[in-house]
Amino acid sequence: MISFSKDFANKTMHIVREFKAPHEKVWSAWTESSLLDQWWGPKPWHAETKTMDFKNGGHWLYAMLSPEGQAHWSICTYQAIDPPNSFKHTCVFSDENGKPLANFAAMHWLVEMSGNKGVTTVNITITFDDITGLEQIVKMGFEKGFTMGLNQLDELLG
Amino acid sequence: MRRDIYQAIADPTRRAILTLLTVGALTPNAIALHFGSSRQAVSKHIQILAECGAVDQTHSGREIYYQLNVEKMKEIDHWMEAFRKLWETRFDQLDNLLGNI
Numbered sequence: 001m002i003s004f005s006k007d008f009a010n011k012t013m014h015i016v017r018e019f020k021a022p023h024e025k026v027w028s029a030w031t032e033s034s035l036l037d038q039w040w041g042p043k044p045w046h047a048e049t050k051t052m053d054f055k056n057g058g059h060w061l062y063a064m065l066s067p068e069g070q071a072h073w074s075i076c077t078y079q080a081i082d083p084p085n086s087f088k089h090t091c092v093f094s095d096e097n098g099k100p101l102a103n104f105a106a107m108h109w110l111v112e113m114s115g116n117k118g119v120t121t122v123n124i125t126i127t128f129d130d131i132t133g134l135e136q137i138v139k140m141g142f143e144k145g146f147t148m149g150l151n152q153l154d155e156l157l158g
Numbered sequence: 159m160r161r162d163i164y165q166a167i168a169d170p171t172r173r174a175i176l177t178l179l180t181v182g183a184l185t186p187n188a189i190a191l192h193f194g195s196s197r198q199a200v201s202k203h204i205q206i207l208a209e210c211g212a213v214d215q216t217h218s219g220r221e222i223y224y225q226l227n228v229e230k231m232k233e234i235d236h237w238m239e240a241f242r243k244l245w246e247t248r249f250d251q252l253d254n255l256l257g258n259i
Contacts, residue, residue, distance in 0.1 A: 025256055039248060
């Protein structure tokens with residue numbers, strides 16, 4: 001089950017999801033590039049890390065690759081890392097060298113997790129500087145097909 | 159300037175106007191009465207809302223009434239639904255991975 005809520009007034013979104021896996025494993029999946037690359041890109045896209053330095057002030061530079069090999073780069077900067085409980089990162093669309101693209105708003109992420117008897121709950125809070133930032137991100141994902149195949153789009157709009 | 163539904167909700171006063179209109183159509187004067195700002199300032203917001211397609215106007219005698227364009231507002235839900243699906247896909251993939259490491 002995924003819980004998803006939006007709060008336009010506070011320019012935030014909350015996502016909560018439970019995983020039937022130990023806390024440490026879930027932490028690794030979020031903080032090690034070799035694991036992130038295996039799940040971060042929603043099919044048919046996949047994520048490919050160019051560089052990752054998981055420490056306060058360190059960066060994660062990765063591409064979202066389409067089946068045709070088209071790349072959309074993002075760079076994230078880590079802060080407030082508190083293993084294995086929480087970290088923050090701020091992400092922006094960038095070029096392949098990590099230079100942020102103009103006219104795109106930053107997304108500020110807070111990822112928190114807690115484990116209990118082999119079940120780990122992940123709490124994600126995403127904050128945008130401006131509500132239009134939320135629109136950009138969603139629109140980008142939508143237009144570039146990160147989010148769903150065309151059939152699913154038909155279903156959604158039908 | 160770009161006008162779309164997200165610009166309509168980007169401003170707190172416009173969000174308040176939209177909330178007000180959920181209960182029914184109102185004239186610009188009636189809308190202005192709910193806010194501490196001038197009729198002129200409120201008119202500007204209403205104009206933007208109309209350009210964004212968030213509200214429609216109807217004429218009744220000499221009065222203009224504004225009402226919420228519900229279909230247009232649903233666009234936001236469509237975007238959000240797309241985003242939710244992205245996360246579902248992602249998390250299903252993470253479930254699979256966690257079972258294998």
